[in-house]
Amino acid sequence: MPTRNISLTPEQDAFVESVVEAGEYQNASEAVRDALRALQQRRREDALKLKALRVQIKAGVDALERGEFTEVDAVDLEGYLESLAVGSGTDAR
Template sequence: MPSRNINLTAEQDAFVEEIVRAGKYQNASEAVRDAVRGLQQRLAADELKLELLRTHIKAGLDALERGAFTEVDDADLDATLDGLATSATR
């Protein structure tokens, strides 16, 4: 298994020591490997969210090009947004 030296802050080191002492991990390497797996999962989830956002933006732009939208006057904007928020929570 490859080896790598890393520097932790005092707080991070204390946390790793605490969870190892508590028996949640057998050693610091195991704890750090689990943290890296969590980072990998978070980055993958962020990529999926970004791709979904891009898909929604494209759908919105396509709808604009087709003319599939409703214009809202500035005076009605708050009420329209409130209505959208209310229907979204249902």
């Protein structure tokens, strides 16, 4: 297995030491590898969220181009948003 030297802040070092001492990991390398796996997972999830957001943006742009939208004056915006929240069963506040 390749080795790599890394620098940690004192807080990070203390955290790694604490999880090893607590028996959650056999050694610091296991703790760091688990942290890297969590980072990889978070990046995969972020990429999926971004993909879903782009799909929703495209759907919104397509709807605008088809003329499927509701125009709301600035003075009516708060009431309109509240009506949407009430209609979806959530509280906007």
